Amino acid sequence: MDLNAAKQRVAEIKPLLEEYAYQYYVMDNPTVSDFEYDKLLHELIDIEQQYPELLTPDSPSQRVGGKALNTFEPVAHTVQMGSLQDVFSYEEVKEFDRRVRETISNPLYVVEPKIDGLSVSLEYQDGVLVRASTRGDGFTGEDVTANIKTISSIPLRLKKQLAGIEVRGEVYMPLKSFEEVIKRQEMEKVTPFKNPRNAAAGSLRQxxxxITASRKLDIFVFNIQQLQGEILSSHRQSLDYMKSLGFKVIPSYKCFKSIDEVINEIKNIGQSRGTYPFDIDGAVVKVDSFSDRESLGATAKFPRWAVAFKYPPEEKTTKLLDIEINVGRTGALTPTAVFEPITLAGTTVSRAVLHNEDFIKEKNICIGDTIVVRKAGEIIPEVLSVAAHGEDAQPFQMPTHCPSCGEAVSRQPDEAVIRCVNPECPATLLKNIVHFVSRDAMDIEGMGPAVIEVLVNNGLIRSVADLYTLSPQEVIKLERMGEKSAANLMNSIEKSKSADLSRLLFGLGIRNIGQKAAQLLAKQFKTIDQLMKASVDEIASIEGFGEVMAQSVFSFFTLSGTKDLIERLKAAGVNMVSTLAPTGNQFAGLTFVLTGTLPTLSRDEATKLIEDLGGKASSxxxxxxxxxxxxxxxxxxxxxxxxxxVTVITEEDLLKMCGENRV
Incomplete structure (x- = not known):
């Protein structure tokens, strides 16, 4: 295909993809199959790679995420992105109405759900998205344009070519996406996000x-900050206008003349909040007329023409039927309350985590009690207290052996958690293997969670050692695994055998031992055999180690399951020797602390640079x-x-200090 033909094809594909995305993500009415859309998108990407001059900022290909070049430069907001005054009672809503009516005779109010997300500004010139920024402190935010483009419901080009428009919206993570992210984080042994709002904020600042694209964020637009060439008179009109431009606007907005109708709508939204596929934390009440808003003005902190009603957490009582024990990703035995089903925030719940043994004792929780339950952050059910002890209430005792593998469990003196430390415990198998093959551990490319799950479910691997006994014939039979993919995976498994001892130690998932601690162990003891012979005191003597870390290592290597695992890995040809050594010594005796985002180096790269030259990177x-x-x-x-x-330096200073020894 020559350049002219490529131009013509791009001109055909782009509007089709834009319309398909609009119908799917904004109108929730897909007009083509995912397969057809993906095929067309990949055709566009192939053409743009062949002819880079055809790649434009509004290309649908930009939604998949480009190179990791985000620097989050500051953005001064031309129009302040203010916040609303919170109210917590219906009387406060009535007081708001009384204040409005002192200035406006017959106000019309718009009521809409308050999305719990991250506020952003989207700027368009000549109908094309040119910049996106976070709210920040209301006056200055951060440029997140590259990440915003990955949100499929945001138009990269408007349906109408305007000279300029700036809109404000709320980026959020749908509850379905949040559940998927949490599941993935738990499997990868990453501390999970606390709630959808934190997840959205963390994802947008990647x-x-x-990575942002993989998190499947979404947005609702709710305000026009600036507009050139058009004059609008009301909030309702602006919402309809933004919808006509292709924006996904705030849902379920309604207008009311009386404050009693407003309060009734706030109640309706509150009763329905559990049915939304996204998290809300309140309802917003706004005066509709823009001229009325000008008359009302604003205080130093908030506009006088709007308030945000915040819903209190809903609490209910129910009977505790049982306490079950779940074995988590780190071997932690977590008690879970099983109770008679109740409806909270619109959903039926019958289970809640009880955290640990101390939590149960502190609240004096017994099976058969009447307990008080609520949803923390409107998402996670939690037991608040005991309302009344049952006549036949039975105190609960934590088990002394793992309910999954039967091995004795243990509790460290300074921890509240009881754990199973058996590395071959079936309950932790899948997550342990995901960690073992991860990039910072044995780095087995192509061995993702989905592949591992299939291997485990088919009984092909029951331990990380089984990875090294897999045959090409077994791998190629897996779903979506062709000959080339199977060959690449087998090569990656073979390559991992030569990984340094530190990677193996980190991959084994020893409690309290992270990547850096694994490197210290490898440098100190050189071989796995030497480490397995070491006493608690010898391990604790390593600078940066404490008694708890040393005990975790010692206990891990005294388990019969660990010894069997190491022997199997040795037999498979996995390296058990450390080759870690500094490449220079000019940083010997120096301790560095990294903070903030460096211009070109990742945190791991900067840490490696320091340690390779004999220095220490502290937290x-x-x-x-x-x-x-x-x-x-x-x-x-x-x-x-x-x-x-303490002397503060930049990345540039650090690199100059490295001199010719920079690697």
């Missing part, structure tokens, strides 16, 4: 847009810290360094 600032390397958005560590008089 340096790599591809906390103290008087013993030699240098603090500060990047963009440096926080409390920078403040503490300044208070202690």
């Amino acid at each position: 340096k790599d847009p591809k 906390s600032v103290s008087k013993k810290t030699s240098y603090v390397v500060a990047g963009e958005a440096a926080g409390s560590k920078l403040t503490k360094a300044q208070e202690l008089g």
Whole structure:
């Protein structure tokens, strides 16, 4: 295909993809299959790769995420992105109405659900998205354009070519996407997000847009900040206008003349909030007329023409029927309350996590009690207290052996959690293997969670050692695994055998031992055999190790399951020796602390650079810290360094210090 033919084909494909995305993500009415859309999108990407000059900022291909180049530059908002005054009672809503009527005789109100997400600004010029930024402090936010483009419901080009428009919206993570992300994080042994709002905020500020794209964020637009060439008179009109431009606007907005009708709608939204596929934390009441808003004005903090009603957490009582024990990803035995079903925030719940043994004892929870339950953050059910003890209430005792594998469980003196530390416990198998093959551990490419799940479900692997006994014939039979993919996976498994001992130690998932601690162990003991012979005191003597970490390592290697696993890995040819050694010594005796986002180096890359030259990378600032390397958005560590008089340097300074030894 020559350039002219490519131009013509791109001109045909782009409007089709834009319309298909609009129908699917905004109108919830797909007109083509996913297969047909993906095929067309990949055709566009192929053409743009062949002819880069045809790639434009509004291309649908930009939604998949480009290179990790986000720097989150500051953006000064031309129109302030203010916040609304919160109210918590219907009397406060009536008081708001009384204040409005002192200035406006017959106000019309718009009531809409308050999405619990992250507020952003979207700027368009000549109908094309040119910049997106976060709210920040209302006056200055951060540029997140590359990540915003991955949100499929945001139009990259408007349906009408306007000279300029800036709109405000709320980026959120749908509850379905949130559940998928949490499941993935738990499997990868990553601390999960607390709620959808935190998940949305964390996802939008990823340096790599591809990660943002994988999180499946969405948006509702609810306000026009600036508009050139058009004059609108009301909020309702602006919502309809934004909808005509292709935006996904705030749902379920309605107009009312009386405050009693407003309050009734707030109640209706509150009763329906459990049915929404996204999280809301209130309802917003706004004066509809823009001229009325000008008459009402604003205080130093809030506009006088709107308030946000915040819903209180709903609490209900129910009978505790049983307490079940679940074995989590780290071997933690977590008690879960099983109770008579109740409806909270619109959904039926019958289970809630009880955290640990101390939590149960502290609240004096017994099976048969009447308990008080609510949804923390309107998402996660939690037991608040005991309302009344049942006549036949039975105190609960945590098990002494793992309910999954039968091995004895243990509890560290400074922990509230009881754990199974058997590395071959069936309950932790899938998550342990996901961790073992991860990039920072054995780095087996192509061995993702989905592939591992199929292998486990088909009985092909029952331990990480089984990865090294897989045959090409077994792998190629897996769903969606062709000959080339199977060959690549087998090569990656073979390559992992030569990984350094530190990677193996980290991959084994020893309690309290992270990537850095695994490197220290490998450097100190050199071989797996030497480490397995080490006493608690010998392990604790490593700088940076404490009694708890040392005990975790010692206990892990005394398990019969661990010894059997190591022997199997040895027999498979997995390396058991450390080759870690500094490439220089100019940082010997120096301690560095990294804070903020560095311009070109990731945190891991900067840490490796420091350690390769004999230095130490610490996570906390103290008087013993030699240098603090500060990047963009440096926080409390920078403040503490300044208070202690610790020398603060930039990434450029660090690289100059490395000199010719930079690797």
